[in-house]
Amino acid sequence: MLQAPEVFTTERLVLRRPRLSDAEAIFEYASDSTVIHYMDYGSRTDVSEVVKSLESRPAEWESGSFSWVLTVKPDDRPIGTIGCWLEDHAAGFGYLLNQKYWGKGYATEAARTVVNWAISLPEIYRVWATCDTENLASVKVLEKSGLVCEGRLRCYLIRPNISAIPRDAFMYARVRGAS
Numbered sequence: 001m002l003q004a005p006e007v008f009t010t011e012r013l014v015l016r017r018p019r020l021s022d023a024e025a026i027f028e029y030a031s032d033s034t035v036i037h038y039m040d041y042g043s044r045t046d047v048s049e050v051v052k053s054l055e056s057r058p059a060e061w062e063s064g065s066f067s068w069v070l071t072v073k074p075d076d077r078p079i080g081t082i083g084c085w086l087e088d089h090a091a092g093f094g095y096l097l098n099q100k101y102w103g104k105g106y107a108t109e110a111a112r113t114v115v116n117w118a119i120s121l122p123e124i125y126r127v128w129a130t131c132d133t134e135n136l137a138s139v140k141v142l143e144k145s146g147l148v149c150e151g152r153l154r155c156y157l158i159r160p161n162i163s164a165i166p167r168d169a170f171m172y173a174r175v176r177g178a179s
């Protein structure tokens with residue numbers, strides 16, 4: 001099984017593995033309906049749901065599904081989460097951020113770091129992410145992270161916070177050797 005770094009340090013951020021003691025800070029954005037709007041799950045309604053999810057992270061990490069919280073130096077409090085899962089020759093990723101910190105380039109800074117790491121692994125040829133076709137902030141993050149839109153996946157995913165009807169998504173990817 002491929003190993004992932006426990007910590008990434010960027011210009012302004014530290015990405016580190018989440019701890020149980022992060023539950024409160026994560027609940028702040030995981031319970032925010034604006035942040036969760038485009039997710040394929042509902043807002044957390046109790047911090048215990050976050051605790052439960054954090055308890056499963058070590059086993060997920062061991063199986064190649066990694067996640068890091070974003071912290072802004074020198075503060076250690078999580079302002080967001082980025083996850084990356086490896087499957088054969090490909091790595092998928094996704095992210096979300098506390099609304100208080102939107103628009104500062106933090107998601108792009110984190111995404112670029114994780115994408116650069118994943119594509120540098122000898123086994124990985126493709127790094128991909130999908131996003132709802134109306135999620136323009138996420139489209140921007142993916143493009144600024146060097147991914148290219150490969151097309152529109154029609155009726156790809158139900159986003160229960162929007163409606164029960166499956167919605168279109170864009171498939172973005174960066175592949176080894178391509179700019």
Ligand SMILES: CC(C)(COP(=O)(O)OP(=O)(O)OC[C@H]1O[C@@H](n2cnc3c(N)ncnc32)[C@H](O)[C@@H]1OP(=O)(O)O)[C@@H](O)C(=O)NCCC(=O)NCCS
Nearest residue numbers: 035095096097102103104105106107108131136137138140
């Ligand atoms: C998507 C998300 C992570 C972006 O985080 P962020 O730190 O604000 O992103 P960045 O600042 O790095 O970049 C956002 C870009 O989108 C732009 N943007 C934001 N809202 C926009 C909108 N409604 N329409 C068009 N562009 C928009 C910003 O201006 C910025 O572009 P710029 O650098 O050219 O000015 C954040 O909005 C979020 O957590 N959303 C909810 C969760 C989510 O949708 N996750 C992605 C699932 S695929």
